[in-house]
Amino acid sequence: MDPIIERFNRLVKSMFVDTSDIDFNYNNFSGSDNNDYAEAWEELNDFLSSPEYDQATPSVPKTPEILRQDFNNIGVPFDSDFSVTKEAYKNLLKRHHPDKNNTTTQSMKLATEKTKNLNISFQKIKAWELAKKG
Secondary structure (H helix, E strand, O other): OOHHHHHHHHHHHHHOOOOOOOOOOOHHOOOOOHHHHHHHHHHHHHHHHOOHHHHHHHOOOOHHHHHHHHHHHHOOOOOHHHHHHHHHHHHHHHHHOOOOOOOHHHHHHHHHHHHHHHHHHHHHHHHHHHHOOO
């Protein structure tokens, strides 16, 4: 039989197998012929409980405190999700855009200053988000 068909056949059969009664503990495999498996399992458990595992697992970096004011400028809580921050930024930009607030020169200047600050704040947060992703 073709290897692809055999693989598909095994896949279909595996979907209908009840695995609730199978104990996947490594003790089930500890026989005279499976010493390597038991030793590897023990080694893995030792590593996972060791302090070097904690150092090896990457942690999500915390948002720097310097960005707190930028989150405030956009009007979202500090360390908010990027999608929430982006949505709030777009809404504020629509509301304070200079083209919408051009009734007087003073209101246009204020709107220009506000959008400038919003853009700077959002660019800092966006740069941090991109740096987090690597």
